[in-house]
Amino acid sequence: MSEQQQPPRRVTLKDVARLAGVSHQTVSRAINDKGEIDPDTRRRVLDAARELNYRPSRFARGLVRPGATTLGLIVSDVVNPFFPELIAGVIEAAEAKGWQVLISSTQNHQSREPEVIRTLAAQVDVLIGYLSEPDATLAGATEGVPLVVLGRPVHEPAFGGVVVDAAAGVRAAVAHLVASGHRAIGMIDCPTAAGGVPDRRPAFLAAMAEHGLTVADDAIIGGSPTVEDGEARFTLLRAARPDITAVFTFNDLLALGAYRAARRLGVSVPGDCAIVGFDGLPIGELIDPPLTSVAIDKRRMGAVAVAEAARLLAGEPAGRVTLPVELVVRGSA
Template sequence: MTVNGIVRVMVRRRQGGSVYDLRIVENKRATLRDVARLAGVSHQTVSRAINDKGEIDPETRRRVLEAAQQLNYRPSRFARGLVKPDTTTIGLIVYDVVNPFFPELIAGVIEAAERRGWQVVVSSSQDDPGREADLLRSLSGQADAVIAYLFQPNDVITAAVSGVPLVVMSRRNEGQSFGAVDIDVEAGVRAAVRHLVARGHRRIGMIDCPAAADPGRRAGFLAEAAGQGLTVPAEAIVPVEQSLTGGGAGFERLHAENPGLTAVVAFNDLVALGAYRAARRLGLDIPGDIAVVGFDGLGIGELLDPPLTTIALDKRRMGELAVAETERLLAGEPPGLSVVEPRLLIRGSA
C-alpha cells in the first residue's frame, strides 16, 4: 500500500518465501531500491525490467512491475538512457522565460543543482496559470522533485502533485505539504515609500498587478503611506496587466486622474519600464517631474537614463535556496520556508 506514493519497505524472511512489510514514512518517495526489496531482486534487475530489456525473464518482469505499481514508483523518463540511474532530476516551472526576472532565477537553480550532480528540466506555463496543473502532473511523473513559480491556489497545487517533493517560489506554505521560498515584498515596498517621503514626495501613486495574486505590494504601500501620514485616494492605485504596455497605460491613467502626483511605485521593474516610457512620451522629467521606483532589481534598469531606482532581489540566491529546500525534502525532512529580504537600490529615477 502507499500514502501519496510515500513508502518504506521492510523485508523479513521466513521458510517458504519472503514476507514484505510496508512502513509508511512521510516525505520519502518510493525509490528503485524500494521496488527491488519488495520484488526480491537486485536494483539492476528492476532497471532492466522497467526499461523493458530483453535479457530478463517474463515472470521476474511481472513481479517487478507489480511491485512498482504497488509502491507508485515513477522512474524519470528524462533520465533513461541519458544519465546514470541514480541521477536526481529536478523539474523547474517558471511563469514566462521571456520575462527578464526569470533567467537569473533559472541560473541559480541550475548552478545549485549542478553542484549536487543533479540535472534540471525547465518548463514554462507561458503566462497561463491554467497550464500549471497539467505541467505539475507531467513533471511529477518524470522528475524526482519539482520547483515551481505558480499562481494557482494551494488546493489545486496539492492535487496536481502526487508523492513528489515540491518547492514553490514567492509563496508562503503554512500548513502545506510543500516547501517554499518567499520574498518579503511588503518590507521592500515599505522601504520604497519611506525613501520617497524622505525625498519630499507627498503625492505618491502605485501601479499594481492584481492578476499576479501577490497582495503584499499593495498592502505594504498602503500601510507605509498611512504610517507616514499620507492620504492615498482610490484613484492613486491603478490595476494593470503585468507588462510594459500595462505599465505605460497605468502611468497615463495615474497622471490624468491625479493632478500633482510626483512619484510612482510600480509592481515590478517590467511595469516600471512601461511607466518610465510613458512619462517620457508625456514630456515629463525623471525624477524632476515624476519619480519612478520598480521592484525586482533587473539589470536592464541600469540602461535607462537616469537608471531605475528599484527594490532589488537576489534572484540567483532564490534559486539556490529552492534547491537546498528540495534537498531537504528528498532527504525526508519536513517542508520548510526560506524568506529572501529585498533591498532598496537607489539609482537616478527616484
C-alpha cells in the first residue's frame, strides 16, 4: 500500500490537548463533562475535539464510569494496619462527592512509584499518594495529573500536601514520660520509613533538650517499621542500655515488637520499661497493657486529602495542610 493509500492516523486525546493548549487529563474531564473544569476551558477543548474529529476509544471509555471523576490512591502496603483507616477515609469522602476510587500499592518498593503513578495517571483525574520519590521524579511520572502527597513535606508548587504535626506529638510523648519520672529515655527510630516520612530523631532530641536531658548515641537505634524489627531493636537497646526506663518508638508496629521482646526478656511494661508508640493503631488497645501512643486521625487525613484533590481539580492553588495529633495515654506508659 502506498503512503497515499494508508489510512489516516487515529486522532488521540493528546492531539486534542496540544491544539487546545491544556493537559490530556483536562481534555478527558471536558469530554466526559466532569464538573471540576472552567467553562471556557471546556469550550476550548470541545472546539478542538470537533476540529480534529476526535472520537474516544471504546477501551478508554470503559476504564472508568462515564461522567464520574476518578481518584487514584497509592499506598506503600495495604497490609500495614496504618493504611486501611486512611483508605476508608478517602473512599468515604470521595463517594460523598460522587467520585470513584482506584487503589494501588507499591508493595514497599519505592522504585515502583513512577510506574504505579503512570499506570494510574492514564485512568484517573487526580492522584493521592504516600510517596517517597523526590518531587521532580513524581512530577515527571504524573504527566500533568494533579497530585496530593501525604505524610511528608512537598516542595513542588503544583502538588497538594497533607502532613501531621509529628514534632508536636513527639514533644507530648516526651513530656508525658518526663512527668512520669523517666530521665533515661531511649528511642527506636525509622530513618527509612515508607512514604518518605522523615525520621523523628531530631524532634526527639529537641524535646529531650527542652527538659534539660541529653541523649547518648547508643540510646537511639534505627530500624524498619515492622513488628519484627521492633523486637530485634528493643533487644539490642536493652543490651546496650539496661538503665533506660522508657522507650519511644517511631510507630506502633515497632512498639508491638518491643512488647514481644520485653515479654521474652522478662521486662515488665511499664514497671521496668515504659513504651510509647506513634500512629494510634486500634490494635494498640488490644494488647496488655494497652499501648500509649501518639494518635493520627487517619480517616480525617483521607478526607482532607480528598478536599485538597478537589481544590486542585477546580484549578485552585495547591494547599499545604498540617493535621494535629493527640497523645492517647493508656497502660504502657
